[in-house]
Amino acid sequence: MAIYTHVAAALVAASLAAAGTWQIQNWRWTSRTQADDLARQSALLESTREARRIESARNLNLLEAINAQTTRARTLAADAAAARAESHSLRDDLAAIAARLPSPAACPGIEPAATATQLLAECAGAYQDLARQADGHASDALMLMQAWPSK
Numbered sequence: 001m002a003i004y005t006h007v008a009a010a011l012v013a014a015s016l017a018a019a020g021t022w023q024i025q026n027w028r029w030t031s032r033t034q035a036d037d038l039a040r041q042s043a044l045l046e047s048t049r050e051a052r053r054i055e056s057a058r059n060l061n062l063l064e065a066i067n068a069q070t071t072r073a074r075t076l077a078a079d080a081a082a083a084r085a086e087s088h089s090l091r092d093d094l095a096a097i098a099a100r101l102p103s104p105a106a107c108p109g110i111e112p113a114a115t116a117t118q119l120l121a122e123c124a125g126a127y128q129d130l131a132r133q134a135d136g137h138a139s140d141a142l143m144l145m146q147a148w149p150s151k
Contacts, residue, residue: 069143
């Protein structure tokens with residue numbers, strides 16, 4: 001009977017040792033997986049912060065480009081208004097000069113001059129429109145190049 005008691009005690013001791021070993025390995029595994037999870041979460045957090053930093057820099061770059069384009073548009077509009085005013089002034093001066101000239105019947109060279117004056121005024125208007133469109137296109141292209149991310 002004593003042998004059965006020793007065998008039973010040995011089986012109980014072996015079972016406790018196996019259960020203890022199992023529990024210790026479980027703790028080690030849990031610790032390792034928690035450390036891995038923490039490392040993954042830390043890496044994810046860092047990559048999210050980096051992405052937000054890049055996005056913020058790009059948005060700031062875009063905002064600066066838009067503000068610069070707005071300033072250029074105001075300057076271009078002011079320059080166009082000044083050019084129109086100068087053109088109107090020249091046209092008015094030419095009209096005043098043409099009004100003081102003799103009639104085409106009295107002076108045959110007047111009619112071609114009047115036609116040239118009218119043609120010049122039409123060309124000036126067309127060139128102003130073309131310049132406005134070209135300046136707008138150049139300003140838009142510059143804004144897009146300034147807003148484009150450099151990294």
